[in-house]
Amino acid sequence: MFGHILPLFTRDTGVSVRVVALGTGQALDVGRRGDADVVFVHDRAAEERFVREGFGGPRRHVMYNDFVIAGPASDPAGVRGGRDAAEALKRIAAAGAPFVSRGDRSGTHAAELRLWEAAGVDLAAGRGRWYREVGQGMGPALNTAAAMNAYVLTDRGTWLAFRNRQDLGIAMEGDQRLFNQYGVMAVNPERHPHVKAADARRFVEWLVSRAGQEAIAGYKINGEQLFFPNADRSEPPAS
Template sequence: MMERFLVFATLAFATLTLAGISQAQASDDYIVLASTTSTEQSGLFGHLLPAFAEASGIRVRVVAVGTGQAFEIARRGDADSLLVHDTDGEERFVAEGFAAERADVMANDFVIIGPGHDPAGIAKAETVVDALARIAETQAPFASRGDDSGTHRAEQRLWEAAGVDPGGTWYRELGSGMGQTLNTTAAMDAYTMSDRATWVAFENPQNLTLLLEGDEALFNPYGSLLIDPQRHPHLKHDLAEQWHRWLLSADGQQAIADFTVKGQQLFFPSANSMSGSMSGSDP
């Protein structure tokens, strides 16, 4: 009787142990993705991640920050993968040996948002550089993300192209994500530069409207980067590569194309031209 009990207890213990191992293994089937607030706040990840999980069994935990912060997280070895939008910064990241591979995944565009009464008259501007020059000349309020994000970096390059060193009481650097920046812009009745996806998904425009779009200088590509295994061998490189390859696959690219908000396609697969993304209606 005792022998039968011991056999049963041993089998039960083994079953529980295997179950525990299985659960532990299952809990490890995730990666940490450092990405941008625009991909998070637009709702794109809410659309993409379930599709990827269903296809691969891998979950993705997103840390949504500005692109500059995302780079720093990855440099420290605290993220398994990167999806950001600053091509120059991405190429430097590869050149510095932090990433083994970079690939274009998708793109959309930036837009200039401002109050409907448009005190700087930027709706009449032919280019974004002209629009920013008008804002600086009139010292109309401008809210900048000021957070070293991809959007902020692009904005800084455009001010430089306009020959403007923004500052003074009219220029506010907020140090916040795109959604919060839009909220502050609405409260200030100011201008700002936003990625189109977050603007379309934004639910509190108040007096804000889309005033300038379509300039080629507002093109906004996103890249996926594989962290170099030699730099951070402890990361989940095999799982991260599956995510990276899925984004570039026909299924991943179709999932990106299928994402819409308020009837608008917000991100365009890297293989497509941007001709369809440079126009759209206000949210």
């Protein structure tokens, strides 16, 4: 997506952006150290903690998509067609069917762990057997799942862009708990006076402006929109 929207931002503002792609946990740690000017992530509770600790903010909604559970065509856990993500994970665990986790403190990993908790599954019993953590990003996790013919939780945008699917397909989608909100925050210059605070604010304000929101909506793969702008959305804080 950044390859699509950043040239438009630079055209509009004259400000160039260098992207360092990391999982949410790592990205927020980089922000805490003052090694970034802006963090653009997707773990609402972690983002709000970042703001409460005084490292950045205010947090702004930018866009959303959703997560899906991909899995083998044979569907050994019998989850295909269901609409309850926690029930799907419970069935995967009960069947001992292979599941690949990013295991990297990313927003996707955090969402996955919340779903396992909702399912009442103790992952300690599955580690080293049917549950495998790769400690890497979404692309490597999907490649591992494809090679193992395993289930995996992925954001829909990465899934649509992923080509090495082999026998994998979407096994489960549509649960409200699979909603995936993205937020953006400028790093606090009072904590880190060296950050480019003015440029960071311009980037945040552009993302949530009409121009930025239209740029996000215009990003498509094979005609399918990957992200849906919602900077005007208001909702209570994450629990």
